[in-house]
Amino acid sequence: MPTARGDARGPRLPVLLAALCDRLPVDRILALESVLKTVGDPDDPVLSRFIRAQPAAGLAGQLVEITHAWRTEASGITGAGLALALATSRSLPRTTSPQVVVSGPASASLPVRLTSGVAVEVVRSARTSLLIASFAAHGALDVVEEIDRAVGRGVQVDLVLEESTRASTAFAALPEEVRLWHRTGAAGVMHAKFLAADRHTALLGSANLTDRALSDNIELGVVLRDPATVEPLVDHFRWLLSPEHGLMRVQARGGAEGRRR
Template identity: 40%
Template sequence: MSRRPDRRRLGVPDVTTLETLAVELAEELPHSDITQLAHACRKGEPGLRSLEAHAAGTAVRGACRRLRSHLAGGADQGYAAGLLMGAAQARLRYRSRHHAEVVWTGPASGVQTSRLTSAVVTELIASARKELLLVSFAAFPPASLTAALGSAAARGVEVTLLLEQPDDNPKFRGGVTFPAIPAVRWNWPLGKREPGAALHAKIIVVDRQVALVGSANLTSHAFEKNLECGILLRGPEHALAIVGHLDSLREAGVLTALG
């Protein structure tokens, strides 16, 4: 019967906690962020401090601080980088075999079953090649989301936005968002809805292949602070059904084009 080697006898620190952290980060963050963290780890604590100083997302900055504490405690920087990349690759394989994932924003628990909303949305937008559909009630987006949508539009992705509008809902308090992004903009006119009705769906569909459906609006609070839950559905069946339903409403005049 084989035994796991004693790390202390091999001169390698006991990094069970670091291994757990690598798995947690791979579940929460997009692959591109894990790659940055691994590269920073190879440079040791100075590399992580530099990444923390320049990272836009709070999740990446928090990961830098947690990883720094392990390196300060004696963990090998090359081993830490390898753990991160190995966990990230394992997570990619897992996602390729599973068609539904739970996505959360909010406090962490002892049950690690999901990924962060901000990471999933960023990854989805970055993966788009042909078209993006975003539906939301409120839209006060973080700068990172606006930048990601701008990059998608710049590479030729057709962006369609269906957002609640003050003119269509007297109780809605919000302005026009993403003004600099070239997009097809739809609305649900006041005259086409029941009194008091709100455009309350929160949906992102990528290339009619992947859909994220949940409670999170396109806001900084929904991505980083609130308690939010969504389901990420891979495969065209559900994505096509969502797009088909909204296309049908637009063709019937229930949804109309803005501008």
């Protein structure tokens, strides 16, 4: 169970609600709030079914602990009342602590999230720019479709890819304004894997943008939501892409290599 904002020595329910808000994206919290508004008490079968249906490692246990605290500390509160408390917690500033992300088998040892869902969430959070690096890419249609949506809302997208793996083919259907970058030199490879939304959120880890890496392989990563940490990472890659250094070139859409930019 993650450490939440507040004093854990007092009532547990507020602490547990804050921890849940620190863990989950807003859309998942809103889904829980919608369910809570329809239930009368912590033993309602509707809530029990919702908890059992949660696939993220440790999340069902976290929700069970919340229902236990609800039952023992605030049994007079209705589900609608708890939804209001959750909405209040959601409105407070979110934690900037790194969150663990995994692919493959997920244990209950850590409050982790799955790489596939987090990658989509990070892309979806971009409003002005999206910087993505991957050694290999194949499939990952959910991520590719979310990138396409980002372009549609005016986000500038740069994909930094390893040419030898033909990673660019996974993004062939994206609009022409998406820039695909490759190294200009022969020494070494582009082996980094990360997604950065604007300058506020980044996903770093071992997973490439492939179906197996996002879901089946045993992969590990972290989500950073601290701009003070994310900004230097983005600046480093912007430096790599800058024309005066000649380290990267833009691939002309259609397969031929474009001029150095």
